[in-house]
Amino acid sequence: MAIVDTHPAFRLAEKHFKNRSTAALPALRGLPASLCLPLLDLARPAEEDEDSVWRAGWWSNVYSSEVPKAKSRKRRNSPLVTDEPARGDRPELELDGMQRVFLADGKEGFVVAEGCVLVPGYLDIEQQKAFLLAALAEYTLPPNPKSLDTHYSLPPSLFDAYSTTPELLIAPKHLELDETERNARSQAAAVNKGPRTLVETAPASKLGYDEVKRRNATWTGDDMSLKLGSKTAEALMKELRWANLGRVYQWSTKTYDFTARGNIAFPQDLEDVCRTIVSDTPWGDVYKNVPEEAVPKYSTWADDYKPDTGIVNYYQKNDTLMAHVDRSELDPARPLVSISLGHSAIFLLGTDSREDPPRPLILRSGDVLIMSGRGRQAYHGVPRIMEGTLAPHFLDADGDSAEMRAAKRWVANARININARQVFPPGFTVNDA
Numbered sequence: 001m002a003i004v005d006t007h008p009a010f011r012l013a014e015k016h017f018k019n020r021s022t023a024a025l026p027a028l029r030g031l032p033a034s035l036c037l038p039l040l041d042l043a044r045p046a047e048e049d050e051d052s053v054w055r056a057g058w059w060s061n062v063y064s065s066e067v068p069k070a071k072s073r074k075r076r077n078s079p080l081v082t083d084e085p086a087r088g089d090r091p092e093l094e095l096d097g098m099q100r101v102f103l104a105d106g107k108e109g110f111v112v113a114e115g116c117v118l119v120p121g122y123l124d125i126e127q128q129k130a131f132l133l134a135a136l137a138e139y140t141l142p143p144n145p146k147s148l149d150t151h152y153s154l155p156p157s158l159f160d161a162y163s164t165t166p167e168l169l170i171a172p173k174h175l176e177l178d179e180t181e182r183n184a185r186s187q188a189a190a191v192n193k194g195p196r197t198l199v200e201t202a203p204a205s206k207l208g209y210d211e212v213k214r215r216n217a218t219w220t221g222d223d224m225s226l227k228l229g230s231k232t233a234e235a236l237m238k239e240l241r242w243a244n245l246g247r248v249y250q251w252s253t254k255t256y257d258f259t260a261r262g263n264i265a266f267p268q269d270l271e272d273v274c275r276t277i278v279s280d281t282p283w284g285d286v287y288k289n290v291p292e293e294a295v296p297k298y299s300t301w302a303d304d305y306k307p308d309t310g311i312v313n314y315y316q317k318n319d320t321l322m323a324h325v326d327r328s329e330l331d332p333a334r335p336l337v338s339i340s341l342g343h344s345a346i347f348l349l350g351t352d353s354r355e356d357p358p359r360p361l362i363l364r365s366g367d368v369l370i371m372s373g374r375g376r377q378a379y380h381g382v383p384r385i386m387e388g389t390l391a392p393h394f395l396d397a398d399g400d401s402a403e404m405r406a407a408k409r410w411v412a413n414a415r416i417n418i419n420a421r422q423v424f425p426p427g428f429t430v431n432d433a
């Protein structure tokens with residue numbers, strides 16, 4: 001009897017790119033149309049030798065967990081890259097039918113899905129380094145919440161400790177509990193242990209401000225783990241998964257915190273970059289082939305787009321981000337601006353149904369993807385951080401500050417995504433008392 005695979009197409013594509021169970025890297029070409037659309041690598045350099053994806057053997061289909069070692073120069077920062085792999089031929093770039101747009105600053109963008117524009121290499125090398133440092137050293141500082149806060153009593157700057165005293169031992173928060181509190185929490189955890197309940201994920205645009213605020217009132221924070229041991233600053237920096245910028249997002253309820261507690265300033269450097277790219281994008285061209293009823297009111301974005309929230313995702317080489325839709329913002333069509341730094345990644349961009357095969361894109365360091373309009377309802381995810389693809393400007397260089405050396409040490413095995421959104425439409429009065 002034939003075995004029928006009942007996974008939706010998006011899930012099958014995720015499994016394909018995630019797969020580490022065999023010695024071969026996942027194939028990037030010749031993929032069946034039932035699994036995904038042809039892969040796009042829009043930021044690849046013209047010269048093969050400058051292409052870190054090709055250099056790392058991604059077009060060879062021959063996996064080498066030890067990828068190319070530089071012959072003449074010791075690359076302390078390329079642990080994912082050692083012996084020369086069989087590299088294979090780079091395929092021709094298939095851009096047939098791909099709509100190009102030109103930003104006001106002359107940069108070229110590609111409309112990769114409805115309302116979604118990828119601008120390859122939007123950030124130059126200096127901007128990439130500055131955002132790398134900001135993402136690690138600044139965006140992780142209080143009051144910005146981050147994934148480790150619930151569980152560890154962190155020093156004021158974890159990155160500073162990683163940089164200067166990596167062996168510093170950091171204790172888990174549960175050790176601060178007295179006996180009574182510990183017992184109460186462990187009993188509550190045992191009661192809550194049953195099957196996980198599905199969290200209501202209705203879009204905020206449908207729930208409305210008042211309902212979200214009502215839900216905020218019931219939120220008691222995430223549960224601290226009662227089992228963790230102490231870890232070094234070095235180890236914890238590698239366990240960091242996210243930091244929250246601006247308006248606070250409550251992961252367990254999938255809503256923003258609309259109370260005063262959730263009102264945190266959004267970083268100015270990030271706001272500037274996001275506002276510039278949104279105002280420079282020719283939205284009339286982006287939406288020229290879209291049915292009128294699906295075209296958002298983009299004409300004011302150049303003036304009134306103002307990101308007020310964001311997430312920094314920190315990926316180690318085996319980390320993935322499963323298919324999801326971001327729909328907790330009150331206006332579901334305003335742009336979400338997403339910046340890639342460090343190793344390249346496979347990004348899957350689908351439709352509003354997980355049954356449709358997604359489009360795989362290679363996102364390289366410096367690329368910026370903007371999602372808007374109905375494209376904001378598209379499932380997307382990151383099934384693979386691509387081994388061996390660190391851009392050379394993240395390798396050690398003479399003259400690097402101690403902080404930059406630490407940032408490069410961290411990114412040697414990692415990728416960062418910084419994304420920004422606008423929760424409140426312009427003119428919306430926030431009553432966050």
Ligand SMILES: O=C(O)CCC(=O)C(=O)O
Binds near residue numbers: 338347
């Ligand atoms: O890492 C990425 O490029 C995407 C991140 C993302 O989809 C998200 O944070 O919602």
